[in-house]
Amino acid sequence: MPTIYKFIVFTSFVASILYDFIRADEDSSSLPINQQETTFITGPYLESTGITNVTTQISTHAYLPCKVRQLGNKSVSWVRVRDDHILTVDRMTFIADERFQSHFVENTGVWTLQIKYVQARDAGLYECQVSTEPKVSARVHLHVVVPRTELIGDPDRYVKAGSTVIFRCVVRGALEQPTYIIWYHGSQQIYVENIRGWKVQFERDVEGDTHSSVGTLLIDHARKQHSGNYSCVPSNSAPVQVTLHVINGESSASAVTSACSPSLGIYGNLYPLVLFALFPFIQT
Structure with a gap:
């Protein structure tokens, strides 16, 4: 086989390998980043699913954060864990205590539960819930400092x-x-x-x-x-x-003496009687 023919065959083989490699790379890079690394999330999700700790002082205001992504048409609720009492749903308050309010900042995706004039009994766990199926939630532990x-x-x-x-x-x-x-x-x-x-x-x-x-x-x-x-x-x-x-x-x-020895006032009137009872023994 002539040398020039061998060169053409070899070059075609290398070009074919490079073409397949480039196509595979292009197909991968065209996918969203989330699909390249992990499963793409299409519904609402929370940036933090663990327990967040918030510490505040009694009589001040407390702010409990919950950051939600891709909320869509779902609702965000705040629940007090100790009694499962629903406090707020979206911006509506579902408790008679007007100290509780929910605030939302759209460009950040943060839903914040505000508790005004915090009391010692407000300490404990609160849960941020998204109305998905199954439920998506995260908890915030409020610590109240009492000077x-x-x-x-x-x-x-x-x-x-x-x-x-x-x-x-x-x-x-x-x-x-x-x-x-x-x-x-x-x-x-x-x-x-x-x-x-x-x-x-x-x-x-x-x-x-x-x-x-x-x-x-x-x-x-x-x-x-x-x-x-x-x-x-x-x-x-x-x-x-x-x-x-x-x-x-x-x-x-x-x-001062009478204040420090209150018993003296109770038994002081008995002093003459005690002396009278002991008088025969004192004479002998």
Whole structure:
């Protein structure tokens, strides 16, 4: 066989192989990306099907997200898992509690359940459901942080007239610091500028702790009219109370003693009878 004929046959064989390879590659690349890698999804689906954690502070607003793709004409519902209560369907609310609302941002595909003024009982699991068959769903776990208010020192204070009195309360564990801490004497609010000798201070970031704040009330020269109940009231935590007793001279000491030993008042009248009963034994 002539050399030129062998060359033509070889070239045709190589060209045939290359043609088949190129055709196969073109057929594959013409498919959608989802079909090249996995099964093409034609219906609604969620970007996340696991459990999403959301943490918020009591009395603030909570936002629970659910991102849905290719929703079409299907509906999105939010359900409270603990009692299977349907809260919303699309933008409609199906619970009497007006704190619950569903919001949708079309260009993002995100359906958000908003819970206003969150309460401690709102904590728990919520489920985002798409009305497909079978159902498509994802869950969000809402954690509610409840700050605590602590009084530094005893809740009952006994001081002599003219003494300096300092009350302090600390707000701990808050995600957001209180915007204010107000002190009350009875039902009367104590302002920074007042005529009764009170001084009020409010400190944030106590000792480098961004989650603690301190409210301080100072009385330079305690007088009888300063006696009574004082309340520390933060903007985002429960109030605490302390009672001040301003006492004078010797009567003050007896008041403190009787307050610390309430049993003395019960048995004090029996003291003469006890002596009378023991008198014969004392003589012998």
